[in-house]
Every structure is written in structure tokens, then in C-alpha cells.
Amino acid sequence: MTAATPRRLKTWSITGDTRRKPTEYEAVTGNFHYHFNRKPAPFDLDPDSAINRWYLKHREGSPLQADDWEGFRDPAALNYRRYIALQHDREVYAEGVVDHYEALDHDARLDPAWVETLNRIYVPARYVFHVLQITSLYVGQLAPSAYITNAAFFQAADELRALQWTAYRAKSLSLGHGTHLANTEATRWIWETDEAWQPAREALERLLLAYDWGEAFTALNVVVKPTLDALFKEAFVDLATANGDGLTAALLQESRVDTTRSQAWSSALARYALGANPANAAVIDGWVAKWRPLADRAVDALAATFTDPVSARRRVADSVATFTTQWTR
Numbered sequence: 001m002t003a004a005t006p007r008r009l010k011t012w013s014i015t016g017d018t019r020r021k022p023t024e025y026e027a028v029t030g031n032f033h034y035h036f037n038r039k040p041a042p043f044d045l046d047p048d049s050a051i052n053r054w055y056l057k058h059r060e061g062s063p064l065q066a067d068d069w070e071g072f073r074d075p076a077a078l079n080y081r082r083y084i085a086l087q088h089d090r091e092v093y094a095e096g097v098v099d100h101y102e103a104l105d106h107d108a109r110l111d112p113a114w115v116e117t118l119n120r121i122y123v124p125a126r127y128v129f130h131v132l133q134i135t136s137l138y139v140g141q142l143a144p145s146a147y148i149t150n151a152a153f154f155q156a157a158d159e160l161r162a163l164q165w166t167a168y169r170a171k172s173l174s175l176g177h178g179t180h181l182a183n184t185e186a187t188r189w190i191w192e193t194d195e196a197w198q199p200a201r202e203a204l205e206r207l208l209l210a211y212d213w214g215e216a217f218t219a220l221n222v223v224v225k226p227t228l229d230a231l232f233k234e235a236f237v238d239l240a241t242a243n244g245d246g247l248t249a250a251l252l253q254e255s256r257v258d259t260t261r262s263q264a265w266s267s268a269l270a271r272y273a274l275g276a277n278p279a280n281a282a283v284i285d286g287w288v289a290k291w292r293p294l295a296d297r298a299v300d301a302l303a304a305t306f307t308d309p310v311s312a313r314r315r316v317a318d319s320v321a322t323f324t325t326q327w328t329r
Helices: 050-060 080-103 112-122 125-142 146-177 184-193 198-207 213-242 246-276 280-303 309-328
Strands: none
Touching: 050 125, 080 146, 080 246, 112 146, 112 184, 112 213, 125 146, 125 184, 125 198, 125 213, 146 213, 146 246, 198 213, 198 280, 213 246, 213 280, 213 309, 246 280, 246 309, 280 309
């Protein structure tokens, strides 16, 4: 008998014909969305069912098109395991910051006028983070590739962190400066009636109605989120620091790390879309032109409450311009 011929090892299909083992990130993410571009309908239901019609219209039917969305990669290459480990360390750091300032009896030294600014501008920001969270989840739910979905879902978790720390800050302030700071109805009244908040509220509530996945991504990650993040995590940090509120400033600066990661994958996806299909340039530009005025009006109204509105608006504009260069080059 002759010796058996060794069987040639096959390539991992998830990486194509590259003869290499996939990374952990690729193994749990690649080609996960079996339902994208599936015929005759995404899901194993009546093709005319509501969910199939929704996905066909707002995902497959989006003006933002690429032959293969599987080519996109999150620069951070995050999977669930890595994200949890990363954010665990971040939470330990944030808790240490809180412990440090609480040991100094920090809030007792705050000027009452500044506390009122926090009540009017900072505490209602949790509504902002909640809408950003919801929209991130929607973008992830409709995204044509799990590489996009995972990045959007982790971004949603980031927004929850920001929301929770804002809620914590409201509660801690209420212990020494009045229970109204942690009163949901009082904060909701400011959100719904204060003239400083109405342009932001309009932009965010309209964001919830951006059903096309491509427009939702562009409106959220390219326009609205970078703009509002710059206002709260940069301009408001400057204001808090100037008013001796190191704790609020530190928590917002810590959250800025999440913003930086969000902008990295957002710019990477925008560049990928532009490279995959030249027609996407006009599509994205059109959506940016639609949403930019809404975001700018939101900043103008909120910045008007700052000590130096001109500097606040300039800080936001510079931050947005820097982000824009990341995906338009």
C-alpha cells in the first residue's frame, strides 16, 4: 500500500483566498449578517412582511451603496471581550476620580451660580446622550455588515456610560444644592421649555426619524454627535474648569476618550464608503448639508448661555473641522 497523500489544508473562508487564520476580531464579526442582500427578502418571513419591507427600503435601498461592506474594519478592532476589558479599566479610573474629589468635599465649594448653570445645561444633557445612544443602536441594527454593527453598538454603550455619569453627577449635586437637581420632572421641564435647549431638541428628535441607515450614520456620526460632543466634552469642560468644577470637567474629559474612538471608526467608514463608490460622495455631502444647520443652531443656542459664547462656538467649530479632515482627505 502506498502512503496516503496528505490532505491540503483549506483556507479560512472568512478571510477569502488569503491562506491565513482570521484574527479573533474577524472570527466573531466577519460575514455575520447572513440576511444582507439575501433574496428574495432578508429574513425567513413573508417577503412582504413589515420587517422585510423596512430593511429592503432603509438598508438595501439606501442611496449609500458599496459592492462589499465586509471590507470595512473598525480601527480599534473591538469585539465584546476586548470592549468589556477596556471599559472596565476606564470605569475604575472614573470611580477613582470621583473618590478623589468627594474626599475634598468638592461640591460644597461650588458657586451657586455655577450650580444653576449645571442644572440648566449639564444635567439635561443626559437626554442628549440618550438620543445618541438610541440612534447608535438603530444604525447598528440596520447596518449591512457586522463590522459596522459592532462599532455602532459599542458606541451606544459609550453613550450609556456618559448618561450614567451625568445622572450620578446630578444626584451628587442634589445632596448639597437642592433635590431639584436630581428631579426628573424638573429636568424634563428644562429640556422641553428652555429656549437654550430647543434647537438641540429639534435636531435630536429629527435624528430619531432618520430611518435610512446611511443617513442615520451620516447625521449621527458625521454631523450631530461630533458637534455636540465638542460642545460638552471640550467647550463645557473649559467652562467647568474656569468655575472650579474639576469633577465635572474630569468626567467629561474621560468620556472624550470614547468620542475619539467613535470618530476614528466613523471617519474610517466614511472613507471606505467614498473609496468603494464615488457616487457616495454626493450622497454624503447632501446629508451633511441637510444636518449641519440643525447641529449648528443647537450649538449656537446652548453656547449663548456660556460666559464667552464666541470662544465656545470657536472651540466647537475647530473640533468639527479637525474631525472633518479625517474623512475628507
